[in-house]
Amino acid sequence: MTDLLQPKAIGQARVRRDGLDKVSGKARYANEAPIANPAYCHLVQADIARGQVTTIDFTDAEAMPGVLAVLTHGNGERLSSTKDKELAVLQTGDIAFRGQIVGVVIAESPEAARQAAELVHVEYSQEPHDVSLSADRDDLYKPEKVNPSFDTDTSTGDVDAAMNSAEATVTATYTTAMYHNNPMEPHATTALWSDGDLIVWDSTQGVHAVRSTLAKVFGLHKEQVRVVCPYVGGGFGSKGMPHAHVVAAAMAARALPGRPVKLALTRQQMFSLVGYRTPTIQRVRLAADRAGRLSAIALDVVEQTSRIKEFAEQTAVATRMMYAAPNRATSHRLAALDVPVPSWMRAPGECPGMFGPEVAMDELAEHLGIDPVELRIRNEPDRDPETGNPFSSRNLVACLRDGAERFGWADRDPRPGVRRDGDWLVGTGVASSVYPTYRMPQSEATIRFENGRYVAEIGAADLGTGTWTTLPQIAADALGVPLDQVDVRIGDTEYPIASVAGGSSGTSTWGSAIVEAANAFRDKYGSDPEDGDEAQGQVPEYQAKKRYALYAFGAQFAEVRVHADTGEIRVPRMLGVFAAGRIVNPRTARSQLIGGMTMGMSMALYENSVLDPRTGHVVNHDFAEYHIATCADAANVEAYWVDEHDPHVNPMGSKGIGEIGIVGTAAAIANAAHHATGVRVRDLPVTLDKVL
Numbered sequence: 001m002t003d004l005l006q007p008k009a010i011g012q013a014r015v016r017r018d019g020l021d022k023v024s025g026k027a028r029y030a031n032e033a034p035i036a037n038p039a040y041c042h043l044v045q046a047d048i049a050r051g052q053v054t055t056i057d058f059t060d061a062e063a064m065p066g067v068l069a070v071l072t073h074g075n076g077e078r079l080s081s082t083k084d085k086e087l088a089v090l091q092t093g094d095i096a097f098r099g100q101i102v103g104v105v106i107a108e109s110p111e112a113a114r115q116a117a118e119l120v121h122v123e124y125s126q127e128p129h130d131v132s133l134s135a136d137r138d139d140l141y142k143p144e145k146v147n148p149s150f151d152t153d154t155s156t157g158d159v160d161a162a163m164n165s166a167e168a169t170v171t172a173t174y175t176t177a178m179y180h181n182n183p184m185e186p187h188a189t190t191a192l193w194s195d196g197d198l199i200v201w202d203s204t205q206g207v208h209a210v211r212s213t214l215a216k217v218f219g220l221h222k223e224q225v226r227v228v229c230p231y232v233g234g235g236f237g238s239k240g241m242p243h244a245h246v247v248a249a250a251m252a253a254r255a256l257p258g259r260p261v262k263l264a265l266t267r268q269q270m271f272s273l274v275g276y277r278t279p280t281i282q283r284v285r286l287a288a289d290r291a292g293r294l295s296a297i298a299l300d301v302v303e304q305t306s307r308i309k310e311f312a313e314q315t316a317v318a319t320r321m322m323y324a325a326p327n328r329a330t331s332h333r334l335a336a337l338d339v340p341v342p343s344w345m346r347a348p349g350e351c352p353g354m355f356g357p358e359v360a361m362d363e364l365a366e367h368l369g370i371d372p373v374e375l376r377i378r379n380e381p382d383r384d385p386e387t388g389n390p391f392s393s394r395n396l397v398a399c400l401r402d403g404a405e406r407f408g409w410a411d412r413d414p415r416p417g418v419r420r421d422g423d424w425l426v427g428t429g430v431a432s433s434v435y436p437t438y439r440m441p442q443s444e445a446t447i448r449f450e451n452g453r454y455v456a457e458i459g460a461a462d463l464g465t466g467t468w469t470t471l472p473q474i475a476a477d478a479l480g481v482p483l484d485q486v487d488v489r490i491g492d493t494e495y496p497i498a499s500v501a502g503g504s505s506g507t508s509t510w511g512s513a514i515v516e517a518a519n520a521f522r523d524k525y526g527s528d529p530e531d532g533d534e535a536q537g538q539v540p541e542y543q544a545k546k547r548y549a550l551y552a553f554g555a556q557f558a559e560v561r562v563h564a565d566t567g568e569i570r571v572p573r574m575l576g577v578f579a580a581g582r583i584v585n586p587r588t589a590r591s592q593l594i595g596g597m598t599m600g601m602s603m604a605l606y607e608n609s610v611l612d613p614r615t616g617h618v619v620n621h622d623f624a625e626y627h628i629a630t631c632a633d634a635a636n637v638e639a640y641w642v643d644e645h646d647p648h649v650n651p652m653g654s655k656g657i658g659e660i661g662i663v664g665t666a667a668a669i670a671n672a673a674h675h676a677t678g679v680r681v682r683d684l685p686v687t688l689d690k691v692l
């Protein structure tokens with residue numbers, strides 16, 4: 001048990017402290033680093049998916065006015081560590097995926113660099129490539145662990161036997177597409193070397209992670225690298241760890257001693273260089289009695305990774321703890337393809353992994369004639385089925401009931417394909433949502449009294465989530481002082497080490513460190529500090545995770561309308577109710593939740609990276625063809641939460657909310673589309689050709 005803070009500032013719907021600077025253009029992003037006389041670089045990318053570079057002719061490029069240098073694997077510097085093959089930029093001529101960096105052009109202007117990059121002539125010896133994922137490949141392998149360190153397979157009881165003796169079963173295969181992270185601000189890095197030390201302004205979810213990675217790659221002490229990033233225009237996981245372009249920018253800057261170099265990726269380049277969500281193939285098996293009580297639940301997943309670096313999405317982990325069923329099994333198998341390296345994208349694991357099972361639950365509900373809300377309630381476990389630990393708090397049922405009430409679920413006619421409003425077929429659907437409550441092991445904060453104000457310093461990130469606004473709320477309550485006397489400083493490795501803004505763990509982790517620092521400060525100086533007084537704190541060990549299952553839950557409801565003639569699909573209404581502990585700032589929290597739900601709608605209906613098997617190229621690599629839900633698509637998205645008092649998670653009583661909003665949305669929409677049309681779509685996205 002943790003003593004929860006007395007909430008005074010916590011719980012207030014505060015506006016973003018950085019909001020005005022962001023919308024008025026005062027906030028400086030990575031590509032706007034305040035430095036004089038920068039050079040600019042542009043990347044040259046492989047246009048084969050597998051083979052070797054044989055020759056690179058850059059005489060034309062170098063001859064262009066304004067071009068300063070062209071780096072290739074022939075003349076680029078040797079890195080100290082090439083262990084991470086994704087980051088081993090220009091170290092060999094081997095090509096492992098289309099779009100890989102094969103050259104860097106540095107010039108006086110971004111336009112010159114880009115034009116010169118077109119004039120770099122690369123020849124290859126090409127090898128046959130393979131980018132096609134399927135569940136019947138004979139080279140599928142079992143990774144040792146799945147992201148970040150979950151067991152690859154689990155098995156309890158006997159799923160086959162339960163399937164054979166069950167009164168009702170569902171066996172079906174579902175697929176989710178390849179998705180690319182598309183934050184509004186493309187990835188950008190500005191780099192400058194001076195006296196052998198490196199400073200980078202990088203658009204990142206974690207300045208300290210970028211620092212330690214660059215130090216390793218370039219063979220420097222951490223103290224020789226400074227990373228600055230006060231503002232981020234979104235990341236969704238793609239800025240959670242540095243990708244190859246960050247190394248390329250630092251290499252380019254080293255080639256021009258004393259001169260800063262800027263590298264901004266184009267939207268199109270982001271489709272090969274900054275990660276993506278692997279496509280998944282999910283075989284789901286459910287067994288139940290006539291009353292809908294599950295006797296078995298199983299999820300077997302096939303997904304892809306790259307040949308040069310493994311990323312194993314933990315797609316099946318949520319199935320391990322979601323519902324009570326005595327017989328359970330999960331597995332992950334990977335195909336290592338000639339594709340870019342997959343990585344984190346908002347709720348890796350839970351987001352794709354709740355699609356198949358939550359549609360399967362809908363299929364089971366229909367089969368048994370049980371309301372899908374009720375079916376989920378009947379399978380509510382009283383402990384974590386996997387570990388046997390109690391949940392620190394679990395309010396899925398409250399979310400389902402409250403959501404059903406708010407959405408107007410009670411009078412729902414369960415029959416699919418029978419409601420019409422003019423030319424539109426109308427349906428509603430539901431799905432559950434879950435996300436673990438993580439706290440990272442390493443983060444520190446300093447609190448100082450300065451010019452009559454309290455200042456908390458921590459190298460945390462605000463990737464649009466609200467950190468600038470919520471950390472002062474936590475610090476104010478921990479110090480027992482008014483919120484308007486508290487400032488924070490984040491986004492710079494000059495401030496104490498902080499974990500990456502990932503796994504929805506930021507507020508929980510950094511907030512815990514700030515509370516420790518505040519406690520130390522009050523112990524030392526009481527409530528009447530003097531200028532210059534300061535104290536440190538670090539995040540305590542997360543003891544609760546040994547004794548409790550720690551998760552946030554949610555229930556997602558959607559209304560879908562499908563045009564009877566054209567198959568056009570609209571989602572006029574989405575409603576989510578979440579149980580995520582105490583909400584630190586209702587205003588920024590609501591924004592996180594409806595943002596997640598909107599991204600889930602985007603996944604359900606629009607997003608789909610189309611990988612051409614002939615070239616290994618994502619052909620729809622821009623916003624004209626990679627469709628993302630717009631404001632007009634997200635007509636009415638509502639997020640609510642139930643009061644939840646959880647003394648086990650952290651002193652704020654808060655659970656992470658950055659990712660849970662996207663979990664379950666696609667299933668709720670697919671279920672609603674089935675209810676509207678009677679057509680069961682098991683392969684995302686749900687598009688008109690599939691429902692007609």
Ligand code: MOS
Pocket residue numbers: 205235236237238240344345346347348501502503504
């Ligand atoms: Mo999130 S995908 O853990 O940045």
